Amino acid sequence: MPEKPYDHNQIELKWHRQWQDAALYKAEENSTRPKYYVLEMLPYPSGTLHIGHIRNYAIGDALARYKWMRGFNVLHPMGWDAFGLPAENAAIANRRPPREWTLQNIEAMKRTHRRFAFSYDWDREISTCEPEYYRWNQWFFLRMLERGLAYRKKALVNWCPKCATVLANEQVVEGCCWRHESTPVEQRALEQWFLRITRYADELLADMEKLEGGWPERVLAMQRNWIGRSEGTEVDFRLDTGEPVRVFTTRVDTIYGATCVILAPEHPLAEGLLDEAGRARAKAMVDARANRDPGDIEKEGFFTGHYATNPYSGEQVPVWIGNFVLIGYGTGAIMAVPAHDERDFEFCTKYGIPIRPVIRPVDGELAREGHLETAFTEDGVMENSGEWSGLPSAEGRRRMSEKAEREGFGKAAVTFRIKDWGISRQRYWGTPIPVIHCERCGVVPVPDEQLPVLLPLDVNITGTGRSPLAEVPEFVNVSCPRCGGAARRETDTMDTFVDSSWYFYRYCDPQNDRLPFDPAKIDYWFPIDQYIGGVEHAILHLIYSRFFTKVMRDLGLVKNDEPATRLFTQGMVIAEGAKMSKSKGNVVAADMLADKFGADTARLFILFAGPPEKEVDWRNEGAEGIYRTLGRIYRFATRNAGRAREGAGGGESDRKVLRKLHQAIRKITEDFESRWHFNTSIATIMELVNVMYAEEARLSGAALAEVLEKLALLLGPFAPYLAQEIWDELGHTGPVFRQPWPAYDPEMAKEDEAEIVVQVNGKLRSRFHAVFGTPKEDLECRALADEKIQPLVSGKQIVKVIVVPDRIVNIVVR
RNA sequence: GCCCGGGUGGCGAAACAGGCAGACGCAGCAGACUUAAAAUCUGCUGGCCCGAAAGGGCCGUGCGGGUUCGAGUCCCGCCCCGGGCACCA
Numbered sequence: 001m002p003e004k005p006y007d008h009n010q011i012e013l014k015w016h017r018q019w020q021d022a023a024l025y026k027a028e029e030n031s032t033r034p035k036y037y038v039l040e041m042l043p044y045p046s047g048t049l050h051i052g053h054i055r056n057y058a059i060g061d062a063l064a065r066y067k068w069m070r071g072f073n074v075l076h077p078m079g080w081d082a083f084g085l086p087a088e089n090a091a092i093a094n095r096r097p098p099r100e101w102t103l104q105n106i107e108a109m110k111r112t113h114r115r116f117a118f119s120y121d122w123d124r125e126i127s128t129c130e131p132e133y134y135r136w137n138q139w140f141f142l143r144m145l146e147r148g149l150a151y152r153k154k155a156l157v158n159w160c161p162k163c164a165t166v167l168a169n170e171q172v173v174e175g176c177c178w179r180h181e182s183t184p185v186e187q188r189a190l191e192q193w194f195l196r197i198t199r200y201a202d203e204l205l206a207d208m209e210k211l212e213g214g215w216p217e218r219v220l221a222m223q224r225n226w227i228g229r230s231e232g233t234e235v236d237f238r239l240d241t242g243e244p245v246r247v248f249t250t251r252v253d254t255i256y257g258a259t260c261v262i263l264a265p266e267h268p269l270a271e272g273l274l275d276e277a278g279r280a281r282a283k284a285m286v287d288a289r290a291n292r293d294p295g296d297i298e299k300e301g302f303f304t305g306h307y308a309t310n311p312y313s314g315e316q317v318p319v320w321i322g323n324f325v326l327i328g329y330g331t332g333a334i335m336a337v338p339a340h341d342e343r344d345f346e347f348c349t350k351y352g353i354p355i356r357p358v359i360r361p362v363d364g365e366l367a368r369e370g371h372l373e374t375a376f377t378e379d380g381v382m383e384n385s386g387e388w389s390g391l392p393s394a395e396g397r398r399r400m401s402e403k404a405e406r407e408g409f410g411k412a413a414v415t416f417r418i419k420d421w422g423i424s425r426q427r428y429w430g431t432p433i434p435v436i437h438c439e440r441c442g443v444v445p446v447p448d449e450q451l452p453v454l455l456p457l458d459v460n461i462t463g464t465g466r467s468p469l470a471e472v473p474e475f476v477n478v479s480c481p482r483c484g485g486a487a488r489r490e491t492d493t494m495d496t497f498v499d500s501s502w503y504f505y506r507y508c509d510p511q512n513d514r515l516p517f518d519p520a521k522i523d524y525w526f527p528i529d530q531y532i533g534g535v536e537h538a539i540l541h542l543i544y545s546r547f548f549t550k551v552m553r554d555l556g557l558v559k560n561d562e563p564a565t566r567l568f569t570q571g572m573v574i575a576e577g578a579k580m581s582k583s584k585g586n587v588v589a590a591d592m593l594a595d596k597f598g599a600d601t602a603r604l605f606i607l608f609a610g611p612p613e614k615e616v617d618w619r620n621e622g623a624e625g626i627y628r629t630l631g632r633i634y635r636f637a638t639r640n641a642g643r644a645r646e647g648a649g650g651g652e653s654d655r656k657v658l659r660k661l662h663q664a665i666r667k668i669t670e671d672f673e674s675r676w677h678f679n680t681s682i683a684t685i686m687e688l689v690n691v692m693y694a695e696e697a698r699l700s701g702a703a704l705a706e707v708l709e710k711l712a713l714l715l716g717p718f719a720p721y722l723a724q725e726i727w728d729e730l731g732h733t734g735p736v737f738r739q740p741w742p743a744y745d746p747e748m749a750k751e752d753e754a755e756i757v758v759q760v761n762g763k764l765r766s767r768f769h770a771v772f773g774t775p776k777e778d779l780e781c782r783a784l785a786d787e788k789i790q791p792l793v794s795g796k797q798i799v800k801v802i803v804v805p806d807r808i809v810n811i812v813v814r
Numbered sequence: 815g816c817c818c819g820g821g822u823g824g825c826g827a828a829a830c831a832g833g834c835a836g837a838c839g840c841a842g843c844a845g846a847c848u849u850a851a852a853a854u855c856u857g858c859u860g861g862c863c864c865g866a867a868a869g870g871g872c873c874g875u876g877c878g879g880g881u882u883c884g885a886g887u888c889c890c891g892c893c894c895c896g897g898g899c900a901c902c903a
Contacts, residue, residue: 005853218818218898225817225899232903249903262903299901322901329902336903342815343901417902535897572897608839609826614819615896622826625839628854635854670830680828683838690838693855757834762884764834802883808833812883 003639006631008598012721025119031073037525038064038076039504041533049112049590051606051618052573057116058603059570059612060532062717064119066672069741075525077124077507078113112591115599118720124507128499135452136516137498138434142445143555149196157192157422158185165426169419193433194420197547201416204546205229207561214566222538228417233401235410237261237308245269245308248330248415253396256385257358258335261308262322267332270321273304285323299324299347311409322347330415345375358384423495426467430493438480438487447481467491500541501548519557528564535569571615600719601627607678629686630722636692637708641729644704653698658748660691661707665744668714710742754806758783760792761812776803783809
């Protein structure tokens with residue numbers, strides 16, 4: 001049979017169409033197979049699908065296919081993460097009817113998504129731009145409002161001038177907006193909606209234990225850090241004005257070394273303590289701190305003229321204002337213990353405030369006052385601390401906290417770094433927050449039966465800082481659902497991270513119009529068995545979705561405490577030394593690559609570039625090598641398909657090729673079951689193809705049939721279109737990815753003989769073949785008799801001979 | 815500063831229980847086919863040295879030590895690169 005040229009376009013188009021019509025890639029209802037839920041974190045519907053996203057697909061889709069072939073009932077909906085419209089597209093959205101624009105955008109994205117994820121289940125497709133999705137976002141919001149998990153307050157918030165909107169703390173990266181890396185965020189005081197994620201802070205932290213082993217340590221560390229739990233003590237110092245000032249410390253055992261109290265410049269008590277000039281200085285400090293990297297700012301402060309009394313020692317210490325004290329953490333005031341805290345040390349040294357050591361190292365001396373070069377921050381034994389002297393630090397902390405609580409001037413306290421999640425956005429795009437402001441009734445939730453509140457279509461994108469929705473009278477002016485009087489609709493929209501916090505639940509029941517989803521269906525599919533995505537979501541999406549899961553559990557909707565048992569974070573794709581991103585203009589569009597070489601090549605190439613957890617530096621050149629290999633496979637298959645259908649026979653060539661085949665099956669199976677190092681899986685396929693070419697002329701029909709058939713199956717998870725085409729050429733029907741995964745025969749995979757390496761003093765000198773299981777003594781004899789070894793050992797003393805059966809003989813001579 | 819990764823040919827990488835360093839691919843060189851080119855197929859390809867060749871020797875996994883018959887892999891001490899966190903009291 002003549003070979004055919006490899007025409008990837010024709011092949012991919014053909015199967016793409018067939019698979020669209022068939023329902024074969026879908027999860028089964030009432031399956032007897034064990035379930036497996038695979039999900040990728042992909043951006044949708046914004047932006048261009050680039051090669052980094054293909055990497056996400058290539059991994060997830062290969063896994064989904066493999067799992068099916070291994071007997072699982074696999075749910076593999078299209079994975080996406082709903083970031084909504086990028087702000088820079090607002091201008092476009094303004095020129096065209098926004099919804100139409102978005103729907104077009106979605107259609108284009110769907111085409112690309114489908115082309116790359118052939119096992120993608122598009123009956124489950126949902127979009128956060130759709131009214132139904134708004135409805136359930138709003139439904140969740142109202143349930144949270146009922147439980148006090150959603151609230152409104154005036155707060156200093158991060159404002160990105162480019163986005164013209166507020167950002168959550170998690171979305172501020174190095175003082176700048178996460179979308180505009182060179183635009184510093186400003187601080188503005190605005191009425192904002194918050195979700196009370198802090199209520200779950202303890203549980204979010206504690207439950208990470210359940211994720212150990214399944215989630216990368218790196219991600220857990222980042223979350224732990226972000227939640228930032230610390231145990232300490234709150235203590236009231238009594239001001240000379242009579243008011244208490246409460247400080248938070250993790251080292252109450254050092255309190256006898258406290259030589260001043262320092263307030264944040266924004267601290268509410270500061271105003272009363274300061275005169276006009278002082279207030280101006282405090283304000284200047286706040287302003288100077290805005291938009292700056294906090295680490296760069298030099299510590300500054302000034303004395304308020306007031307004193308406060310230490311409740312343990314009775315000592316009076318001066319009260320200062322310090323620019324390094326954060327209003328947002330702890331109580332916004334600290335006691336400074338310069339001898340035992342580096343920051344306090346720096347501050348007090350600068351201003352000549354006494355530095356008094358009160359902790360000595362367990363096996364050391366107490367430092368002398370004025371002779372410290374750095375702060376001693378470790379635990380030790382308390383000294384010069386009145387009745388507490390002689391106690392170890394840890395015990396002192398515990399007992400001193402108890403005393404504070406007993407006597408009412410403080411208590412043991414736990415402080416978190418994480419703050420409530422600000423979800424208000426002044427963007428046009430996003431789910432409208434479903435509340436109505438009535439002058440008589442206050443904040444009134446929109447009744448469930450009036451959901452969804454939809455976005456108006458004719459909107460001017462102003463970028464002025466007010467929500468564009470505020471400019472649409474038909475949207476804003478409503479009657480109060482409670483009293484019927486004139487009222488105003490809330491014009492803020494939700495952060496799109498709200499969408500992505502629960503989209504993966506909706507996949508289990510995308511058509512439900514009674515509830516966000518049927519709890520029974522969630523019970524079957526959840527938790528997600530394998531979630532795959534970039535590490536950049538470690539403290540955004542991945543913490544929000546854990547929070548949502550816990551809220552949903554408390555609402556009785558789900559039973560699982562965590563959304564995903566296993567998380568895989570793939571490495572970033574780097575181009576020209578920088579992370580691929582639209583703003584840098586270095587994206588390699590997936591479509592371009594697919595047009596030139598095909599989706600199979602694009603997927604295989606990104607997998608071949610390196611292990612999936614590692615970063616890869618993208619270069620176009622290599623894609624041709626993969627394309628060549630796929631062409632070699634295709635041509636080999638088409639010119640030998642005829643012989644394969646008939647043939648019988650057998651011989652040494654058959655043996656060689658089949659051995660390589662079974663070794664390849666073993667290797668690729670192992671790669672799937674352990675590290676997902678698909679780069680080596682693909683290398684193994686290439687090796688197999690090279691052996692097939694070398695032995696082609698001498699292969700029997702039977703061997704050809706076996707090797708081609710199993711090669712198609714091995715290729716199935718990585719290069720679905722080509723795999724299917726070969727399967728078809730061989731005369732099989734049905735989708736290749738619904739076949740069982742090939743098993744390898746250990747006998748077939750075995751080499752006939754072992755190659756024994758002979759070393760002298762650890763250096764490679766010779767090698768010979770021996771049958772497997774040759775006794776140690778025989779190997780030693782043969783090695784010593786070897787003609788290359790003889791001259792190296794004769795006349796020398798043989799100290800020792802180490803023999804590793806089937807592998808190595810090492811002769812040690814002197 | 816603290817916490818994670820990582821450092822192997824011209825390049826991407828492999829070596830998964832301490833046992834042949836560089837599989838596989840890219841780039842490069844040579845040959846076959848061709849009037850020619852492309853495509854395709856075949857071979858070579860870490861460095862240095864000896865040799866006409868066959869072949870052989872030495873060096874080589876960021877640096878310095880150590881353990882071991884044997885170290886890219888384990889231990890100790892450094893250097894460099896990437897990522898995360900960073901006045902969090």
